[in-house]
Amino acid sequence: MPRFLSHVVSTVGCWLLLAWLPAPAALAQTKPAPSAPPESLIPLPQPSPHVVLQHAVGLTDIVVDYHAPSVKNRVIWQGLVPYNQIWRAGANENTVITFSDTVRVNGKKLPGGKYSFYVMPRSDQDWDLVFNRVTTHWGAEGYNEKDDVLRIQVVPEASAHHETLLYWFSEVTTSSAHLNLSWEKKTVSLFIDTNVQARVVAGIEKAVAARPNDWQLLAQAAEYLVQNNLNGEQALKYINESIRLQDVYLNNWIKARLLASKQDYDTAIVFGRKAIKLGEKDDTTFQNQLPNMRVALIEWQSKAY
Template sequence: MLSSRFSALLLGCGLAGCLLTGRATQAQTYAEQQQLPLPQMSPHAVVQQTVGLTDVVIDYHSPSVRGRAIWGALVPYDQVWRAGANENTLISFADPVTLNGQAVPAGRYSFYVVPHDGQDWELILNRVTTHWGAEGYNAKDDQLRLKGTPEPAAMHENLLYWFSELKPNHARLNLTWEKRTVSLIVETDVNTKVLATIEKTITAQPKNWQLLAQAADYLVQNSLESELALRYINESIRLKEAYNNTWIKARLLASKQDYATAIEVGRKAIKLGEKQDTAFKTQLPGMRVALTEWQSKAY
């Protein structure tokens, strides 16, 4: 005898109907599970670049030309384009940045482009990151729109995002495809972040003379917080007098145009190096050149 539960099931859908439904469900599940690992026509790519201390990541799919007309054809003019293929292209910033001089909060954005014929293109950051390409795009969700001038480029079969002009607080982000490149200037407030990191590190290790010297050296190189740099380097020398931290102090004094004292401290650094560290000899020619320059300004 059939169980009461199974009997109720058969009465509810009919034996043949239930069996067919079950088989269809199993077939659907099987089809969903059996996905061949085939290469994509527009493969996935991720490009990451650290600008200063800020990570910038581009997540996109890279279409190829394959003999097709691109600008004004495959990619129409005056229409929002996903700036890649398949899902919408994503760009993320670990910290606040500026793009072409416009402030952008840290976060993840969809990146779109509106190409135009014979004029600047529109470069768009949109706060919605779950669209398929440009489907569902709405300008009300834009974080900002920027202008970008398309430049001629050597033929590039595959769409490529790449960085150039890397500096401690600056980089150029380029989109190149076919014979066009359009760019964004990414800038970061690296010094603010470095100063916060320095303060945190020195507070945790106040007796580390090398860290104090490194902190002062960074401040001197970047013409930042000269009084703070002087405090750090004096403490470093108090903990351990060496040629390298003494030379940093000499450079700091020269940056403050106290050339006479800088010369005196610089000569002391050379004497310390001769006694303490033979490796300093590779720096000695540059130190002597600096001393000569300071002498010409001091007297």
């Protein structure tokens, strides 16, 4: 083959080879991608399920947010939960307790807010229950005593077996409750007092100031104070103004009861009889209340004479 034809064939062959080969980018795309850990596609139950417990005590909302582990035949105290060490009082991240307003816990003031809750159990001493301002730790990791807002001592009580850790409320009233933590065969309790009466009285004063000519609001305010034996002089002012604005059986009966609570039975009888006289026969509320009104009048008469 002539030399120039050999050169042509060689050159054409190179061009054909280059045309057949993929571009560098294409070569790069053919490399296997690095393997990533597979994501679980199966919904699985948590070993320590998430629990949110909410309860209103008076006008205060209390929320306990925790994860609840189970005993599972394990030794809990001085086993899974060592003595003399801070414990997250649950599983996983912090147990968090939130108060919408300032409360007293076992008689000690705790401002409203969100707190991590910890327990330090002991074998032969009272246990420490701790409210800490840092709520972003994983359990007790990073816990610092300097961030404690309140630390109180309680005596743990023996209890029936609780397989799963449980927070629960008991002895709930309009102003207080016990918050309990039970697990295995021990329970610790906190007494929470919300001082609801001071908040209600402040709310009454604010509402009356905004609507001073609302006879029903004034009667309602006086009624609450009478029922709870609070600020009798202020209750008398409210009910007198209510009667001045609208003279009906309801506010007269409230005044009668207020006077009876002050042991002024003679005047209470006068307003009690007036309330019955003002009552309307077609008023279902009045008719339902009438038997009790008559019984009260008889009682006041026996004390007056």
